[in-house]
Amino acid sequence: MDTLLQHYNPVSTNQVKTWFKACLEKDIPENGGACIKYQNKQIAIFNYKRKQKWYACQNLCPHKMEMVLSRGMIGDTEGIPKIACPMHKKTFSLETGENLNGDLPSIATFPVKLENGFVYIGFSE
Amino acid sequence: MKTVIVVGNGMVGYKFCEKFIATPSNNAYKLIVFGDEPRPAYDRVHLSEYFENQDAKALELAPATWYKKNGIELITGQRVTDIKKEKREIHTDAGDSHSYDYLVLATGSVPFVPPISGVEKEGVFVYRTIEDLEEMMAYASQIKAIKPNGRAAILGGGLLGLEAGKAVLDMGLEPHVVEFAPKLMPRQLDSRSSNVLQLKLESMGIQVHLSKAANQILGDKVIEGMEFGEDDRLDVDMLIISAGIRPRDELGRTCGLEMGTRGGIVVNNKMQTSAEDIFAIGEVALYNQMIYGLVAPGYEMADVAVNQILGNREVVMPDDIDMSTKLKLMGVDVASFGTPYMPADRGLSIIFENKTKHLYKRINVSHDRKTLLGGILVGDASDYNMLHQMYLNGMALPENAEELIVGARGEGGSAFGSAMDLPDTAQICSCESITKGNICSSLLDGKSESLKDVIQCTKATTGCGGCKPMVTELVNETLKSMGKEVKDVICEHFEYTRQELYGIVKVKGISTYNEALDKCGKGHGCEVCKPALASIFATIYNDTANKEDVIQDSNDRFLANIQRNGSYSVVPRIPGGEITPDKLIVLGDVAKEYGLYTKITGGQRIDLFGAELNDLPAIWKKLIDAGFESGHAYGKALRTVKSCVGSTWCRYGMDESVSFAIELEDRYKGIRSPHKLKGGVSGCIRECAEARGKDFGVIAVEGGWNLYVCGNGGATPKHAQLLAEQIDNETVIKYLDRFLMYYIRTAAPLMRTAAWLEKLEGGIEQLKKVVVEDSLNIAQELEMDMQSLVDKYECEWKQAVENEEIGKRFKHFVNTDDRDDNLVFVPMREQKMPEPWTN
Numbered sequence: 001m002d003t004l005l006q007h008y009n010p011v012s013t014n015q016v017k018t019w020f021k022a023c024l025e026k027d028i029p030e031n032g033g034a035c036i037k038y039q040n041k042q043i044a045i046f047n048y049k050r051k052q053k054w055y056a057c058q059n060l061c062p063h064k065m066e067m068v069l070s071r072g073m074i075g076d077t078e079g080i081p082k083i084a085c086p087m088h089k090k091t092f093s094l095e096t097g098e099n100l101n102g103d104l105p106s107i108a109t110f111p112v113k114l115e116n117g118f119v120y121i122g123f124s125e
Numbered sequence: 126m127k128t129v130i131v132v133g134n135g136m137v138g139y140k141f142c143e144k145f146i147a148t149p150s151n152n153a154y155k156l157i158v159f160g161d162e163p164r165p166a167y168d169r170v171h172l173s174e175y176f177e178n179q180d181a182k183a184l185e186l187a188p189a190t191w192y193k194k195n196g197i198e199l200i201t202g203q204r205v206t207d208i209k210k211e212k213r214e215i216h217t218d219a220g221d222s223h224s225y226d227y228l229v230l231a232t233g234s235v236p237f238v239p240p241i242s243g244v245e246k247e248g249v250f251v252y253r254t255i256e257d258l259e260e261m262m263a264y265a266s267q268i269k270a271i272k273p274n275g276r277a278a279i280l281g282g283g284l285l286g287l288e289a290g291k292a293v294l295d296m297g298l299e300p301h302v303v304e305f306a307p308k309l310m311p312r313q314l315d316s317r318s319s320n321v322l323q324l325k326l327e328s329m330g331i332q333v334h335l336s337k338a339a340n341q342i343l344g345d346k347v348i349e350g351m352e353f354g355e356d357d358r359l360d361v362d363m364l365i366i367s368a369g370i371r372p373r374d375e376l377g378r379t380c381g382l383e384m385g386t387r388g389g390i391v392v393n394n395k396m397q398t399s400a401e402d403i404f405a406i407g408e409v410a411l412y413n414q415m416i417y418g419l420v421a422p423g424y425e426m427a428d429v430a431v432n433q434i435l436g437n438r439e440v441v442m443p444d445d446i447d448m449s450t451k452l453k454l455m456g457v458d459v460a461s462f463g464t465p466y467m468p469a470d471r472g473l474s475i476i477f478e479n480k481t482k483h484l485y486k487r488i489n490v491s492h493d494r495k496t497l498l499g500g501i502l503v504g505d506a507s508d509y510n511m512l513h514q515m516y517l518n519g520m521a522l523p524e525n526a527e528e529l530i531v532g533a534r535g536e537g538g539s540a541f542g543s544a545m546d547l548p549d550t551a552q553i554c555s556c557e558s559i560t561k562g563n564i565c566s567s568l569l570d571g572k573s574e575s576l577k578d579v580i581q582c583t584k585a586t587t588g589c590g591g592c593k594p595m596v597t598e599l600v601n602e603t604l605k606s607m608g609k610e611v612k613d614v615i616c617e618h619f620e621y622t623r624q625e626l627y628g629i630v631k632v633k634g635i636s637t638y639n640e641a642l643d644k645c646g647k648g649h650g651c652e653v654c655k656p657a658l659a660s661i662f663a664t665i666y667n668d669t670a671n672k673e674d675v676i677q678d679s680n681d682r683f684l685a686n687i688q689r690n691g692s693y694s695v696v697p698r699i700p701g702g703e704i705t706p707d708k709l710i711v712l713g714d715v716a717k718e719y720g721l722y723t724k725i726t727g728g729q730r731i732d733l734f735g736a737e738l739n740d741l742p743a744i745w746k747k748l749i750d751a752g753f754e755s756g757h758a759y760g761k762a763l764r765t766v767k768s769c770v771g772s773t774w775c776r777y778g779m780d781e782s783v784s785f786a787i788e789l790e791d792r793y794k795g796i797r798s799p800h801k802l803k804g805g806v807s808g809c810i811r812e813c814a815e816a817r818g819k820d821f822g823v824i825a826v827e828g829g830w831n832l833y834v835c836g837n838g839g840a841t842p843k844h845a846q847l848l849a850e851q852i853d854n855e856t857v858i859k860y861l862d863r864f865l866m867y868y869i870r871t872a873a874p875l876m877r878t879a880a881w882l883e884k885l886e887g888g889i890e891q892l893k894k895v896v897v898e899d900s901l902n903i904a905q906e907l908e909m910d911m912q913s914l915v916d917k918y919e920c921e922w923k924q925a926v927e928n929e930e931i932g933k934r935f936k937h938f939v940n941t942d943d944r945d946d947n948l949v950f951v952p953m954r955e956q957k958m959p960e961p962w963t964n
Contacts, residue, residue, distance in 0.1 A: 028939070060947075077651060
């Protein structure tokens with residue numbers, strides 16, 4: 001199971017080698033999220049319409065290794081944007097990937113950019 | 126004005142500045158700080174995090190502007206090269222000189238590089254600064270480019286070495302930890318706990334080599350391997366040395382301060398060196414013949430030096446320094462305190478080991494079994510804080526000391542008391558030296574009113590954060606003892622109770638979540654307030670969960686219960702448990718077509734499990750075409766009204782319980798409430814429908830129905846209580862309308878009727894007054910509100926299958942029609958189940 005987690009390493013903007021054209025902006029619900037597939041990766045994308053910000057992270061919850069984070073609820077705590085897993089409400093920062101309400105491993109986050117109505121996710125490979 | 130010069134801007138040097146400016150008498154001094162790294166002080170304890178985010182700012186203890194704002198002159202990138210003791214002057218490598226009244230040496234340490242031949246080869250690194258990390262990362266990515274399965278060795282299996290192991294794992298190389306001693310973390314662990322930790326690390330892919338002394342680094346110019354002895358070598362592409370530290374004491378040596386034989390500047394308990402106006406703190410200081418490589422003693426030294434310089438001469442360093450540590454190494458808890466391992470003549474040990482779970486706990490107890498001398502925890506350090514406090518404060522041990530690590534037998538669980546039982550002098554936050562007294566008096570003196578204030582005021586929890594649970598408990602208990610109500614607000618985004626929020630939404634006519642945030646909330650919401658507001662909107666407007674799906678709890682958003690592997694269950698409504706053979710066949714056909722696990726539930730209906738998100742609309746289309754509706758099994762809403770067959774068939778039946786159950790289920794279906802609602806109707810007092818175990822229950826008796834409310838099964842079973850006796854069908858519905866609506870309006874989120882009644886002042890008698898006697902004069906309004914909800918009912922699954930836009934929600938991927946290939950089912954008794962969880 002740990003091998004699944006190893007598919008997902010955080011990518012910072014300066015490490016991006018590929019900007020993957022993931023979907024249309026309107027495919028992702030406002031103030032909510034959805035999942036896209038890139039090669040063998042599942043990536044959750046979130047549209048913070050209220051603050052005009054987009055975030056992306058692995059769809060895999062490191063707690064029980066299920067591909068579900070995109071179906072969770074987004075929000076913030078003390079200004080940190082976060083995603084709550086729909087399984088057991090484990091929450092993760094969408095900025096650093098850190099588990100905010102426990103000691104789980106961090107999730108991988110990915111850079112997002114928008115162009116001409118499309119959403120692009122940055123990958124380092 | 127006098128001048129204090131601090132040489133070194135590491136964690137301890139920074140702490141000196143922080144403590145200095147916090148002392149009122151600092152105005153008479155000018156503070157100048159030299160740091161030879163290019164950036165201001167950062168958190169070296171969490172250095173390995175830099176690999177994850179490469180965010181140097183996140184590690185910064187304070188930005189450069191903080192120094193300026195506090196009148197501190199910070200000079201980075203410049204090294205102090207000489208001290209002229211007699212002239213009270215320092216010189217720097219930029220050719221400048223400054224005079225001082227007091228000099229504080231906080232130069233820290235450098236990594237110890239053992240004299241192994243070949244250690245100068247390319248690919249050998251030390252692990253200390255952000256710059257070290259950057260070089261390592263650059264080198265590692267070069268290796269990975271040519272050798273995807275590259276290996277890196279870490280020399281040293283102590284705290285820092287294991288941290289470096291994690292860094293190597295993050296860099297994508299295969300880590301090998303090489304330790305000279307026969308165990309890992311030799312200062313903190315005994316050999317059994319080291320074995321347990323080693324097993325855990327190896328399960329994560331980190332190889333461990335113990336009792337190995339490297340005698341040569343192999344390779345031409347570039348490292349290719351390490352040689353330990355004859356025919357004993359390890360091929361590696363990179364080596365990281367973290368084999369301990371050596372104090373950076375050159376300045377002390379050249380200016381003639383008293384030095385330790387093996388390095389370190391000798392200090393007394395005032396942190397004074399052999400020159401009375403020169404102080405040394407942190408890893409450069411030799412105190413009690415020891416260099417303390419932990420941050421907590423370093424911080425304490427900084428505090429002592431500040432006090433000595435500013436004239437509080439009575440503040441000195443204690444003789445015994447607590448070397449207890451708790452940390453998380455790659456997600457594994459490791460802690461040791463007091464005397465972690467000890468000779469048998471000093472005491473006795475109690476040891477619990479479970480290698481299957483990578484768990485080890487040891488406590489050492491004095492011969493008279495009264496005092497805790499120390500211990501080790503690996504795999505689970507949740508009891509560390511309490512054990513550490515018992516040790517520090519010499520608190521009496523419980524009669525069965527083993528309960529401290531294996532838990533008390535029988536009821537009650539914990540062998541520990543409350544944190545409030547600790548003496549005021551108990552040090553709760555050892556990073557910041559904050560005692561229980563500091564925390565409690567901050568509240569009692571009125572300086573703080575909340576956990577947040579206490580943290581701001583005392584800085585407790587801001588170091589490693591390990592003491593947070595204890596600080597939280599102390600704050601809550603102290604507030605309670607002061608008679609302060611800890612208000613039951615929804616969350617940080619809405620400072621109201623659910624009932625208050627219901628009132629605001631209704632009065633202001635708020636109908637969307639964003640509007641609610643704008644008008645009476647703040648921030649961007651969370652998983653607590655979103656469903657709470659969704660429930661409030663549903664109560665006021667009875668729109669279905671499709672209207673604003675992103676604020677619904679995940680189950681409501683997809684109109685199905687998420688199951689263990691991320692698949693969903695499908696539960697159509699079968700009112701009263703009555704179903705025709707034709708409908709049964711449809712359920713069977715659909716289950717067969719989609720390969721669903723099928724089970725009859727406790728609520729007299731049929732659950733179909735294991736449906737994939739993509740298939741939900743098609744499954745429901747078939748069910749709806751056959752006349753089924755959503756069963757709302759996923760929602761905080763009415764589930765079922767269970768019934769027995771009643772007088773229709775039963776020879777004891779007093780009334781038609783099935784008919785009445787169907788009528789009630791159809792009336793209240795689809796209504797959202799603070800928690801799930803269940804009902805039951807029994808045809809006689811034999812109570813086959815278990816109506817008194819439900820939120821509302823009706824039992825047929827001579828001359829009508831008895832109506833019971835506020836029961837539940839679940840974790841704390843409660844029998845429902847009698848609300849009215851011998852009433853007719855119409856009156857049952859009238860009272861139920863009032864009761865349910867009153868509950869829905871006033872309960873807290875996720876509070877079931879039984880808990881709600883317990884909190885209702887006056888209890889069931891008060892409820893009777895409101896519902897039956899209409900003492901609040903709101904009965905008519907409650908009935909009207911309920912009727913309007915009943916009138917607006919719509920099946921949300923019908924909406925979803927008929928509306929293409931809503932249908933799009935049920936795709937696992939938005940950019941492809943592929944299915945989730947992570948879904949794994951295994952066979953079970955002719956059906957299927959999700960693959961069991963391994964963690």
